Amino acid sequence: MASDEQLKTMAPAYVLTAGYDVLRDDGLIYAQRLRKVKVPVKLAHYTEGFHGMIFFFDGPIPFAVGHRAMSDLVDYLKENV
Helix, strand or coil: CCCHHHHCCCCCEEEEEEEECCCHHHHHHHHHHHHHCCCCEEEEEEEEEECCHHHCCCCCCCCHHHHHHHHHHHHHHHHHC
16 A cells, blocks of 8 residues: 555565465565565565465474475575674
8 A cells, every 4th residue: 555655665575475375465566566666575485385384384283385484584584684
């Protein structure tokens, strides 16, 4: 809903989307809009992922996609923060 002028003021972003997530398209559109106004954005899309997958990186019900998503996020943070 933000205007392009408002988006130009955003900090660099990491956008994580999943193929089986009702919010997938919102994330993809957000990343596209940020790129359009030249805001640095890293889009991490997991076609086999699901909403909340990043919380299933370890523990009693680990998923490979959750582990990969968490690992990718940590790598991004190490390189950019």
